[in-house]
Amino acid sequence: MIRAQNIFLVGPMGAGKSTIGRQLAEVLSYEFKDSDQEIQRRTGVDIPTIFEFEGEAGFRDRERQILEELIQGERIVLATGGGAVLRPENRQDLTARGVVVYLHCSPEQQYARTARDRSRPLLDTSDPLLRLRELMAERDPLYRQVADLVVSTERRGTASVVKEIRRRIESAEL
Ligand SMILES: Nc1ncnc2c1ncn2[C@@H]1O[C@H](COP(=O)(O)OP(=O)(O)O)[C@@H](O)[C@H]1O
Numbered sequence: 777m778i779r780a781q782n783i784f785l786v787g788p789m790g791a792g793k794s795t796i797g798r799q800l801a802e803v804l805s806y807e808f809k810d811s812d813q814e815i816q817r818r819t820g821v822d823i824p825t826i827f828e829f830e831g832e833a834g835f836r837d838r839e840r841q842i843l844e845e846l847i848q849g850e851r852i853v854l855a856t857g858g859g860a861v862l863r864p865e866n867r868q869d870l871t872a873r874g875v876v877v878y879l880h881c882s883p884e885q886q887y888a889r890t891a892r893d894r895s896r897p898l899l900d901t902s903d904p905l906l907r908l909r910e911l912m913a914e915r916d917p918l919y920r921q922v923a924d925l926v927v928s929t930e931r932r933g934t935a936s937v938v939k940e941i942r943r944r945i946e947s948a949e950l
């Protein structure tokens with residue numbers, strides 16, 4: 777495996793980064809980190825509260841700080857937030873410090889997985905599916921720009937995704 781053995785998961789909300797990241801870390805005996813969890817742990821408040829008081833810009837500053845720290849690790853699986861790729865310095869760090877895996881799925885599938893969950897302030901809108909489509913149009917090129925691997929999570933179980941990531945990382949593909 778290349779680049780310090782870290783695995784960084786990027787991709788849109790509901791692609792399964794947090795869920796799959798935890799499982800992948802378990803099977804590889806790597807440490808699991810989730811930048812959103814880390815932000816919540818350190819601030820003592822949830823993501824919607826950060827958006828409410830500091831706006832998206834404030835959240836992005838916190839996300840930048842945490843990522844800068846977490847990418848220094850070794851043998852970590854890191855689940856990033858869906859917007860982490862927006863900052864060029866994050867993109868630079870992710871590609872420099874590990875293997876980047878883009879977990880991909882359709883906005884419809886994202887919607888099905890996130891519709892009943894109020895923890896994502898960007899989806900707190902009258903038409904969350906439209907918002908997911910807009911975000912995908914804006915961010916898909918950024919996810920692809922940083923990705924070493926693109927893995928679909930569309931209509932398949934997490935165990936199968938974990939297996940595919942593991943196989944492709946351990947094969948000569950990288
Ligand atoms: N492959 C999958 N199949 C079905 N449900 C999934 C899958 N991956 C994730 N989920 C579910 O979708 C929701 C969002 O997953 P999560 O891991 O938080 O995504 P992300 O971190 O990319 O936003 C969770 O309820 C999770 O259990």
Ligand SMILES: O=C(O)C1=C[C@@H](OP(=O)(O)O)[C@@H](O)[C@H](O)C1
Binds near residue numbers: 896
């Ligand atoms: O797409 C985004 O901009 C965001 C995705 C969320 O993480 P997940 O992708 O893990 O849901 C979280 O960081 C925040 O609500 C913003």
Ligand SMILES: [Mg+2]
Binds near residue numbers: 794795812855
């Ligand atoms: Mg997540």
